[in-house]
Amino acid sequence: MNIPRTNLPRVVIIGGGFAGMAMLRKLIGEDVQTVILDRHNYHTFQPLLYQVSTSGLEPDSIAYPMRKITRNSKKCLFRMAEVKSINPEKSLIETSIGDLIYDYLVIATGSKTNFFGNKSIEDNGMWMKTVPQALNIRSLILENLEQAVITDDPELRKALLNFVLVGAGPTGVELSGAIAELKNHIVPNDYPDINPNEMNIHLLEGLDRVLPPMSEKSSRKAHEFLEELGVKIHLNTMVEEYDGHLVTTNTDLKLKTETFIWAAGVTGAPVKGLKAEAMVEKANRYEVNAFNQIKGYDNIFAIGDIALMQTQEYPKGHPMVAQPAIQQGKHLATNIMNIVEGKKLEAFKYKDKGTMATVGRNRAVVDLDKGSFSGFLAWFIWMFVHLWFLIGFRNRLVTFFNWLYNYWNYDKAARLIIRPFKGYEKQMKVDKEEI
Ligand SMILES: Cc1cc2nc3c(=O)[nH]c(=O)nc-3n(C[C@H](O)[C@H](O)[C@H](O)COP(=O)(O)OP(=O)(O)OC[C@H]3O[C@@H](n4cnc5c(N)ncnc54)[C@H](O)[C@@H]3O)c2cc1C
Numbered sequence: 002m003n004i005p006r007t008n009l010p011r012v013v014i015i016g017g018g019f020a021g022m023a024m025l026r027k028l029i030g031e032d033v034q035t036v037i038l039d040r041h042n043y044h045t046f047q048p049l050l051y052q053v054s055t056s057g058l059e060p061d062s063i064a065y066p067m068r069k070i071t072r073n074s075k076k077c078l079f080r081m082a083e084v085k086s087i088n089p090e091k092s093l094i095e096t097s098i099g100d101l102i103y104d105y106l107v108i109a110t111g112s113k114t115n116f117f118g119n120k121s122i123e124d125n126g127m128w129m130k131t132v133p134q135a136l137n138i139r140s141l142i143l144e145n146l147e148q149a150v151i152t153d154d155p156e157l158r159k160a161l162l163n164f165v166l167v168g169a170g171p172t173g174v175e176l177s178g179a180i181a182e183l184k185n186h187i188v189p190n191d192y193p194d195i196n197p198n199e200m201n202i203h204l205l206e207g208l209d210r211v212l213p214p215m216s217e218k219s220s221r222k223a224h225e226f227l228e229e230l231g232v233k234i235h236l237n238t239m240v241e242e243y244d245g246h247l248v249t250t251n252t253d254l255k256l257k258t259e260t261f262i263w264a265a266g267v268t269g270a271p272v273k274g275l276k277a278e279a280m281v282e283k284a285n286r287y288e289v290n291a292f293n294q295i296k297g298y299d300n301i302f303a304i305g306d307i308a309l310m311q312t313q314e315y316p317k318g319h320p321m322v323a324q325p326a327i328q329q330g331k332h333l334a335t336n337i338m339n340i341v342e343g344k345k346l347e348a349f350k351y352k353d354k355g356t357m358a359t360v361g362r363n364r365a366v367v368d369l370d371k372g373s374f375s376g377f378l379a380w381f382i383w384m385f386v387h388l389w390f391l392i393g394f395r396n397r398l399v400t401f402f403n404w405l406y407n408y409w410n411y412d413k414a415a416r417l418i419i420r421p422f423k424g425y426e427k428q429m430k431v432d433k434e435e436i
Contacts, residue, residue, distance in 0.1 A: 016109035020305030023330030054138035055179035056416035087274035115268040140422040168265030169206035181230035219366035226360040291348035
């Protein structure tokens with residue numbers, strides 16, 4: 002791996018997501034050698050993936066090169082590698098580019114899509130955890146619109162213009178809202194052969210309300226916003242099968258569709274090699290103590306989505322969202338330096354800064370400690386917070402100008418089929434498998 006052994010303790014971080022990046026940035030300048038590994042050479046800002054898949058943003062505005070961070074210190078190194086397994090007896094990890102010894106190991110591998118064992122959905126559906134997957138969805142949506150224009154089969158045309166999304170959490174809500182905006186503002190101009198009323202967006206949810214993790218008030222408001230945009234919401238509806246053309250559910254609802262997007266849940270993405278007792282099996286996440294140490298290990302830690310820290314306030318662990326990941330990353334950087342300097346470890350305490358979701362232009366919902374609000378102000382705050390947390394001045398600037406342009410012109414600049422998806426599904430399966 003071409004990593005020199007120095008006299009500094011070596012901290013190896015697996016994963017350059019929110020947690021890994023927050024930790025890396027805090028360790029820059031400290032007296033440890035930090036090695037960060039990721040299968041991609043960039044950090045992905047997952048909350049805005051839906052805008053890539055619906056042509057609102059180019060992918061390079063939400064991705065940030067890992068080496069732009071590590072270049073700030075000779076003690077920090079990046080290697081693009083897939084970590085295959087951990088050998089805790091030898092304090093070693095095995096990767097696609099060779100083995101590496103660690104003094105302290107931090108697992109920040111995040112989560113992957115959960116299909117709850119439904120093979121038909123895994124084989125035939127689309128989902129969105131990475132930039133390539135978001136680009137696959139973008140291509141598929143646009144290719145289906147192109148095909149709808151030319152087909153003379155009315156049943157196929159209907160299926161091409163039916164968009165089915167499953168899971169009314171923030172991702173499902175944001176995606177269906179953004180597809181509805183395509184229908185309302187782009188399709189009438191770009192596709193004069195399609196009557197926008199022919200295009201249907203169905204959002205299916207197994208529970209009895211949209212945005213189940215948010216307050217009832219926000220949930221009601223988001224429901225209202227989605228209906229205003231023309232999204233058809235089906236609550237208490239569980240998908241049983243999607244064979245690539247037809248969705249069947251536990252109710253009478255059956256939908257023919259060529260676009261089926263699964264956004265109904267995630268599960269941890271652990272690495273092989275640790276003792277069984279380290280895992281909370283049902284959640285597929287590592288059980289950690291208040292210092293993020295994985296159960297049964299002193300020098301192996303987990304942070305972010307992959308870590309399950311049970312507290313009185315969060316008996317099932319912290320929510321799998323960006324804030325706990327960022328806060329744990331920063332906190333563990335401090336604790337690793339405490340260990341190195343022989344100081345006492347500090348217990349992690351999560352500060353909940355609130356939850357938000359956007360449904361479309363001028364429509365968002367925000368839950369804070371002191372109450373909930375929605376509408377233009379919530380949307381404005383949503384934009385500001387997302388710009389603030391995007392890494393890199395260039396990315397913020399490009400995203401801001403794109404949003405400004407889209408807002409004034411009711412336009413989406415990136416509706417390009419750069420890499421067709423249809424007909425290439427098999428070659429692109431690697432993108433689908435990539436969690
Ligand atoms: C579509 C979508 C929308 C979201 N929207 C929001 C939102 O609006 N607000 C919010 O707070 N949260 C949102 N989240 C959740 C949030 O993105 C996650 O909670 C957060 O990314 C978790 O950070 P993490 O560092 O634990 O994992 P991640 O950010 O997922 O990072 C994990 C990293 O590990 C790498 N990796 C994994 N396994 C390996 C391996 N074996 N070898 C090498 N590298 C590996 C991955 O490539 C990745 O870079 C969203 C998530 C998704 C998918």
